[in-house]
Amino acid sequence: MTVTDNLFDNLRLELRRGCLTLAVLAQLREEHYGYTLRKALAERGMVIDESTLYPLLRRLETQGLLASQWREEDKRNKRFYRLNADGEQMLGQLLAEWNQTNAAIQNILDNQL
Amino acid sequence: MEILDRYLQAVKKQLPLKRQDDIIAELRANLEAQLEDKESALGRPLTTGESEDWLRELGAPVQVAAKYQPQQYLIGPMLFPTFWYVLKLVWLWATVIYVIVNVVKIAGAPSGTALLDAVLQWPLALATSTAWVTLIFAAIEFAVRQYPEKWRQMGVPLPVGGDWQPSSLPLLEKDAEGGKKPKSRSAAIAEVIFGFVLLVWLLLVPYHPYLLLGPGALYLQGSPFQLAPVMVTVYWVLVALTGLKFVWIALQLGRGRWQQTQPPVHKWIEAMGLIPMGMLLATPQHLFVTLKNPALDQARYGSALEAINKSIYLCALLVVAIAAMELVWWLGKMGMGAWRRRVAA
Numbered sequence: 180m181t182v183t184d185n186l187f188d189n190l191r192l193e194l195r196r197g198c199l200t201l202a203v204l205a206q207l208r209e210e211h212y213g214y215t216l217r218k219a220l221a222e223r224g225m226v227i228d229e230s231t232l233y234p235l236l237r238r239l240e241t242q243g244l245l246a247s248q249w250r251e252e253d254k255r256n257k258r259f260y261r262l263n264a265d266g267e268q269m270l271g272q273l274l275a276e277w278n279q280t281n282a283a284i285q286n287i288l289d290n291q292l
Numbered sequence: 293m294e295i296l297d298r299y300l301q302a303v304k305k306q307l308p309l310k311r312q313d314d315i316i317a318e319l320r321a322n323l324e325a326q327l328e329d330k331e332s333a334l335g336r337p338l339t340t341g342e343s344e345d346w347l348r349e350l351g352a353p354v355q356v357a358a359k360y361q362p363q364q365y366l367i368g369p370m371l372f373p374t375f376w377y378v379l380k381l382v383w384l385w386a387t388v389i390y391v392i393v394n395v396v397k398i399a400g401a402p403s404g405t406a407l408l409d410a411v412l413q414w415p416l417a418l419a420t421s422t423a424w425v426t427l428i429f430a431a432i433e434f435a436v437r438q439y440p441e442k443w444r445q446m447g448v449p450l451p452v453g454g455d456w457q458p459s460s461l462p463l464l465e466k467d468a469e470g471g472k473k474p475k476s477r478s479a480a481i482a483e484v485i486f487g488f489v490l491l492v493w494l495l496l497v498p499y500h501p502y503l504l505l506g507p508g509a510l511y512l513q514g515s516p517f518q519l520a521p522v523m524v525t526v527y528w529v530l531v532a533l534t535g536l537k538f539v540w541i542a543l544q545l546g547r548g549r550w551q552q553t554q555p556p557v558h559k560w561i562e563a564m565g566l567i568p569m570g571m572l573l574a575t576p577q578h579l580f581v582t583l584k585n586p587a588l589d590q591a592r593y594g595s596a597l598e599a600i601n602k603s604i605y606l607c608a609l610l611v612v613a614i615a616a617m618e619l620v621w622w623l624g625k626m627g628m629g630a631w632r633r634r635v636a637a
Contacts, residue, residue: 213322234359
């Protein structure tokens with residue numbers, strides 16, 4: 180791997196970090212357990228490693244943005260997550276920020292063309 | 293699947309005890325669901341090789357477990373510059389003390405082996421001092437991180453975002469006194485720590501003379517000489533001045549004003565150091581050390597006593613002369629600076 184590839188990977192990782200949280204919060208307006216959430220995100224183009232997604236769910240729950248519940252499904256106990264009221268509010272604020280950032284970058288690019 | 297069980301067991305061992313069962317139960321449910329999907333897509337169970345590839349993709353157990361835990365460090369980014377500054381100072385002083393002690397030791401009984409031993413054990417002395425400094429800073433980091441509110445209530449400024457003060461920004465170098473580089477926060481914290489250590493050391497010396505004289509304390513105990521009462525008075529004046537300086541630098545740090553050079557109180561405190569030296573010079577007959585039993589020992593140790601007192605007097609005279617010249621030089625610089633500012637205005 181060249182230095183440029185390495186740098187790109189690092190910058191890409193930084194860029195994606197916040198977006199992953201936003202994507203997970205948005206997807207969890209519907210209830211999911213870890214694996215189905217990962218599949219749902221991947222189907223929409225947001226591929227996330229298991230080792231990133233599952234700890235992220237725990238952190239978001241600890242931060243009070245998700246509610247979780249152990250429940251049996253297909254003869255197996257699974258932990259289901261869903262956005263709670265605080266999470267809904269946070270998602271709204273983050274989406275507004277996301278849209279503003281997106282518009283600003285688009286504006287900068289448009290002005291340079 | 294046995295290899296998945298082994299994988300989960302390895303992850304579990306790296307997790308905090310309190311949460312490991314819950315995390316592993318969730319991880320197992322997710323991974324088993326994923327495995328079922330894979331096997332139903334293939335229409336057969338995974339081969340050993342395929343299972344290993346899949347687990348390799350998931351990541352090493354230690355890495356997976358680490359992601360479930362908050363980022364951990366012994367000394368955080370806020371304390372690290374101070375830690376590094378203090379560590380370099382400690383290495384310097386540890387080396388100086390180590391060299392002095394070993395020179396004295398080897399001078400007493402010169403031998404090649406003793407010299408080799410001293411050289412080979414020097415890294416060990418540095419490693420020991422590094423371990424102590426690291427331990428102390430790790431304890432400070434832990435205390436600050438665990439109980440930030442208690443520290444704030446006690447009025448201790450914490451090196452974290454909320455307590456940051458714009459007045460603590462470094463001065464522009466061209467505006468600093470005499471063009472000198474302004475003192476950094478790390479240097480100011482180190483000065484407070486060393487001030488405290490010096491004060492404690494001074495207070496302990498009368499009860500534990502080996503802290504000052506090392507093994508020489510034993511010789512002093514058995515010698516016919518003792519310190520004259522004036523030395524005790526001088527000692528307490530020194531303690532008072534050291535305490536005063538420590539309080540001042542700690543207050544300056546606490547108020548975020550360690551870079552301010554006006555008013556130069558610390559310089560005046562240093563100038564007050566001339567008082568105990570003046571007391572020494574004014575001692576009648578320059579008797580700083582006396583004999584414990586003059587009737588018995590005068591004939592034998594009288595000339596040695598005279599030489600010791602004369603040496604102390606000359607040393608005190610030299611120190612006073614140097615300190616007085618430095619004070620005059622500093623006062624002259626202050627006067628010139630004030631005169632230039634008045635002319636410029």
